[in-house]
Amino acid sequence: MIKDIVSNEEVKEFFTNELKRNKNSGTYLFYGSDMSLLMEFALYFAKGLCCESVEGDFCDTCSACKRIDSLSYSDLEVLDNPDGITVDEVRALGYTSSSSAYEGNKKIFIIKDISKMKKEAGNALLKIIEEPNRGSFFILLNTNLNILPTIKSRSILVKIKRRTAQELEVDQFTYSFFRGNNDDIKEYKKLDVDLEEGYSYADIGNAVKVYEEKRDIVSKINVYKGIRDFINNRNYILEIDKIFFAEEITRNTGDRNIMREIIKYTVDVLGDIQGLEERLEMKNMMKAPINMKLFFIDFFLKV
Ligand SMILES: [Zn+2]
Incomplete structure (x- = not known):
């Protein structure tokens, strides 16, 4: 009803x-x-x-x-x-x-x-x-x-406005982790997965590969965690390792939708830290016609 x-x-x-x-x-x-x-x-x-x-x-x-x-x-x-x-x-x-x-x-x-x-x-x-x-x-x-x-x-x-954390019956941490995404949160609630548990950015390639194969919420969570780990450590990661991170993503998926999801998630999480202007600038970068691999390297070097 x-x-x-x-x-x-x-x-x-x-x-x-x-x-x-x-x-x-x-x-x-x-x-x-x-x-x-x-x-x-x-x-x-x-x-x-x-x-x-x-x-x-x-x-x-x-x-x-x-x-x-x-x-x-x-x-x-x-x-x-x-x-x-x-x-x-x-x-x-x-x-x-x-x-x-x-x-x-x-x-x-x-x-x-x-x-x-x-x-x-x-x-x-x-x-x-x-x-x-x-x-x-x-x-x-x-x-x-x-x-x-x-x-x-x-x-x-x-x-149609996004549901709030309260309407989805999750805490703010969970809500932010999934950027308020309705389906992701509903799927997650059926599982017993610890969102606070880490996943190393160095393993992003594997996470992306499994996500492309399975397309399920568990593997998506690992991709998100890998990105979160990268963002949290971005000030200590060497340029060469940032390039490796970007290459690992494009080496393990050719699916443009997954690539878009990864960029969007990174931009959204970073936006919380760095503010709106930065977020818009990065979103605009996505519009440029691009070689995905070069774009990813350029993008994650700027993170
Ligand atoms: Zn009916």
């Missing part, structure tokens, strides 16, 4: 009011810094639209609710392309949206990282949301509001 959602009271109120209106179609832009939380809220809203047993809310027990949660509902499509949804993907979406629904009378499209779309894809999406087919609902997710203004102006904006 909507009332059971933890945090973001205004959004819960919006869901209730919006679902009451019984619309035929709609486009929403959910934005906020935690993508995993945006996805969680998108699924709540999708359930609200499709639930078979209650009107204007969701029950979590009917077949539609359960299958939306497991992403196996045939009228729910999630588009997720870390490099940006392509124009072909948008066209395929247009086709699906114009054919009839399998289950109920609504089709839900959740599209992640709208700002990463190229202009052509953005314009194709704009055409679809300008004249939506009956029963089509688009939930666009983005970590900021830097998206095509034409798409923004046709969307209902919904800001």
